[in-house]
Amino acid sequence: MSKDVIVLGAGIVGVSTAIHLQRRGRQVTLVDRKLPGEETSFGNAGLIQREGVVPYGFPQQIGVLVRYAFNNRIDAHYHLRALPGQLAFLARYWWHSNTKRHEIIARAYAPLIQHSISEHNDLVQASGAEELIRKNGWMEIFRSNAKRDAEFAEAERLKREFGLTFDALNSADLARLEPHIKGSFSGGLRWRDPWSVLDPHGLTSAYRRYFESLGGRFATGDAATLGQAGSGWRMMTDDGPLQADEAVLALGPWASEATRRLGYAFPLGVKRGYHMHYAPAGNAILNNWTLDAERGYFLAPMKRGIRLTTGAEFAARDAPKTPVQLDRAEAVARETFPLGERLDPEPWMGARPCTPDMMPIIGKAPRHKGLWFAFGHAHHGLTLGPVTGRVLAELMTGETPLIDISAYGPERFNP
Template sequence: MAELKADVLVLGAGMVGVGAALHLQKRGRDVVLIDRHELAGEETSYGNGGLIECASVFPYMFPRDAGQILRYALLRAPQVRYHFSDLPVFLPWLVRYFLASSPERALHSAMAELPLIQHSLIEHEALIEEANVPELWRRTGWIKLFRSDATLATAVSELERARQYGVAGEVLDAAAIAAREPHLSGAFSGAVHFPAPGFVPDPGGLAKAYAALFGRKGGRYLVGDARTLEQSGTRWRLATLEGTITAREVVVAMGPWSDQIFAPLGYSIPLAVKRGYHLHMKASGNAVLHHPVLDADNGYLLAPMNRGIRITTGAEFARRDAPPTPIQVERALPRAHALFPLGEPVDARPWMGARPCLPDMLPVIGKAPRHSGLWFDFGHQHHGLTLGPATGRLLAEMMTGETPFADVRPFAVERFG
């Protein structure tokens, strides 16, 4: 079997990898997209809330309020769960996360990521039009519900801060909530509606649509094991089902599995995961949910996906490959039934995924310092769906010698020493 060749291998066919592949292809590179699955978007890109979060200026940082930290530590808050048995594994990372979440460092992360957030919707709109999938895009924004005056006041304060950076939002009272979502039930102090973010009712389907666009434009998609990657002279070699393929450059865009490549190559990058779960439910009777709705105080989100109403959970700190423990879904279900008329489950069991996170909540984007032709594009925390095409453009500009549209220094792997 003849050896296959390409300019660039992109490892990982989630939203991040597909975004990088499309932007490199647009700049004239012969790109091969490689994944262990036969189809794109089968892992983390499939299991999110479906939001293109162009209004999320400030990343999800470690809380600084002592009472909130205590509730998380004692497992008394629905937003966070952890495995006691895995505490020795992820506690050092949590310490780094806490230190990186100081007000000064958190603002630094927010301002570094701001250009990417601001371009997220622009890049998606262009690709959705080119892929001709308008049905996978809704301009509804999303609603964040609050059940106490204290949490609502905090949210209003955060909105005022975000407005300084162009974020639009409307504070809703009970009547306005009912007008937008007449099938919701409960006592709410208020809500915030963010109108700008796009909603994707099939996130995995959108990744597949972008991968299909990549294929129509001449790109190749191969099934292979990224762990077979090795450097051979000036080229990189990897085994696929269609034979060995070599390329001058390779992009690691494997999300929570990126350590399978960088660790054997000698890079010490503090990549951890926040696991999450979702379950699809039928809507009962003629009930309709018009927006993704976050029940902020109860730690879950309902999203009107094509497959059904998707209930998604907060963060679970555990080893990436530990057995699923969907306790957050089980505890959220009674609250979700009280919020919205839900019927029978569509899924046989909850789905589990892993969000790839670095302590400063910024991705690693750029050249690996010790290996020629090796590039990194991973660690997008809660924003892989949002940022995939934007970071793909940024990486492609770096790789092809264009002037990047954003400052690339905050994303360099060298920041970890």
Template sequence: MKVDAIVLGAGIVGVSVALQLKRRGLSVALVDRKAPGNETSLGNAGLIQREGVYPYAFPRQFASLVHYAGNRATDVRYHPAAMPKLLPFLSKYWHHSRADRHAAIARAYSTLIEHCVTEHRTLVEEAGAQSLVRSDGWMKIFHSARAMEATIADARRWEAEYGVPHEVLDSVALRAAEPALSHALVGAVRYPSSDSTSDPNGLVTAYARLFERLGGHILIGDANTLEPSWRVATQEGPVEAHSAVVALGPWSNDIAQGLGYELPLAVKRGYHMHYAARDGARLNHPVLDVENGYLITPMARGIRLTTGVELGFRDTQKTPVQLEAVEPLARDVFPLGERIDPEPWLGSRPCTPDMLPIIGPGTKHRDLWFAFGHAHHGLTLGPITGRLIAEMMTGTPTVVDPRPFRADRF
């Protein structure tokens, strides 16, 4: 098979890239070892975060560092054996998280974030996936007034700087919006301009089916067989293309390093588990417990509980201690019933130390493109990333300035 472009990786980013290229008239082969949406895109919290203009920074306060160093926090855990190799990445992450640098990063990051909901909604409409998406925002909930006031201050700043709306709910308003949540909560902050999905895998699959209806090819293959310029092995035989796009999420660096690129990519691991709801309880919004670092959200499979960050190597075996730590806390907030999944799901978020994704051409090869490193916002930024890559590859004006996301910035 010969096509204009090979896209490696069938998660939300790769599917979006393939779909946007196909919408612009290119012949495209989407190649992965699994069916679309069955790796990292399977297990996220389902948020499309219009409010997420400030990417998640490394804590810089001394008290916070001491707190996390004890390795007993509910929102962040680490594997001690991995720390020596991760320290160079973490030191750069800490460097970029200083307030002034973080603000500068947000100015670039916000150019992508501002298009996240509109780009998703365009694809949702074309794919006929409206039943999978909710357009009523999500919430952060609070046990203490002090924590709530800190989040309100951030929300006000985001609204002043970037026009992202928020709503403050006192305990009475929260109870009206989410009657099943604990009445001990003091309130919530709601972000009404964000969307969410009840089935992230289903949404990626719907986009992939649209790609096929437009004439795209989805193939099972091995990205590690990629050869310049450009050929990859699949179950249906070799595929040759004029261009190749690496959109393999946490596996992207395997390919990039093989081609001679040294990119500072690490992973933040995370877990989820689904639960039944007791006594007919209903959860209406995705809900983040800010002080305890977990999120519960209504999914097609049940109530999904997702954990915060586990720092370690991508391929280390599961250590779901965070899930065990936050499950009883979540049960105090919402009436979770029995576990539905036979075991916890584990995924890895691909991260760069400056918190910006890598979107753009490779510098050592012609017609090689990168689209990875989206950290916590892969689902959020998939469609706008696909559009930006497609515009660059076809030589058309870009919706945002791509320079902050170039691979050679490191």
């Protein structure tokens, strides 16, 4: 029997969820204020991070925290005026990042990451988006022997525990792989399992077109209008009122507002990030998605140009842009790779939705019939969109999910 579902949020997580529900016989309407993929899913490094089994933790060492306190780095920046409102989240984030707790979280997180490539492959093939995908991994480059050796050791550990594959590179290997990268780099590490995406927004758009080819529908509307209607859910769209038996909230950094109106209290923080595209100078070519590990910026050869991305900015979600990290990163990146002119009229900024235990929220709302959650994917929204969509659709339709998703349940924050 067909049952109507509203999926609120048309980023990579929402679009993927809508696809998997539509495949299972549900009639799905995907709703967003903007077109699919135009918010957080629009800008990132374009990696499907199969190697990312260890989520990004909060630094534990006092010396590192002191260095961050000066607020002059590329990989992290904060708004001083926003800190009072974020202290509770940051304190819980720091607590969960303790070495032992972080190890437990990584083991619970790994099954999602394990299926990231296979589930993207399913949707890439179905949507005809193969031209947007590169399957040759990505690369970290190191300026010091100490950093290089520590990362090699960590890669060996991840290989033993999670079956990941990588190449340890010396300076000659780097020169061969990236002849236009300049500077004194002691080596690199090339992760072989991940895929990269030439246009993340284009990939989400391709998935959206596939969803519509299955009979799904997209509508423009505001999540603030969602409310219970009898045994189901109702909201307003530009096409008029919309009613369904079930609703999925896949609203990324806006999920905290929608869930708060329904009586839930999720400790959802945001890490803002920026990007800018550049033309390569002269005949320079960047072959690999590349992280300057000790400076904290990323260079990615996208369809639009060389994309420079920054680390995390801790600020209010809707505060005005302050792209100081991008300016710092550009100055260093120009010394590393011959970047030409900027190609975007202004820096792009987006907000990653983060939980203090670094795992997403996936599952049934504890206190509402027919309401489901899929948000909080932090740095791995693009990576985890398809596998999240699959396991949630399986749960909603009475199938046994591909993996045990109990660790990601909403009830861990809202009993």
